[in-house]
Amino acid sequence: DAGVIQSPRHEVTEMGQEVTLRCKPISGHNSLFWYRQTMMRGLELLIYFNNNVPIDDSGMPEDRFSAKMPNASFSTLKIQPSEPRDSAVYFCASSRGAANYGYTFGSGTRLTVV
């Protein structure tokens, strides 16, 4: 089991550019979550999917953020256009989807927008 795989590990981009973060969940996990972590706000849930369907995107900060899950093994989080305040570590996590299962987090993508 390779765990949850995220790419890239680090991304530095200029303000206004489009950024795409990628995630491959653990096979057999039917729930996927995107979190953002900053010192000021801690771990914030942005959006989550069940069986590839977006269930709750109330944490997505603005229309500049969008997420997709075209199949059970791949998800993307896109920021367009990016702003310096988007700088954070973005984690993807997956779970079996039942209440008594924990989340497995990916290694995260450290995004810096300059």
Next chain:
Amino acid sequence: QQPVQSPQAVILREGEDAVINCSSSKALYSVHWYRQKHGEAPVFLMILLKGGEQKGHEKISASFNEKKQQSSLYLTASQLSYSGTYFCGIPIQGAQKLVFGQGTRLTINP
């Protein structure tokens, strides 16, 4: 809706014990605990599902009191490897959507 953790930070010597608390203003049905080491991802430790339930992971155990709407994490005879930030997470709206506390930074010194 965010659970409140206390204390915010703890500094221990190796072998000492610590307790980390997690409280919610709303009814709790379950509590997750995670540990995050610096520069790494959070790692799942355990879930508590029932009132009064206790669980253990290594020398780390936890309790869950539904009536008091709180959970406590107990670290016994702490080891250097226990250093990190501990987060509790609670499901919102009876769903899998977890809201995490602000974290408790634990530092273990030799």
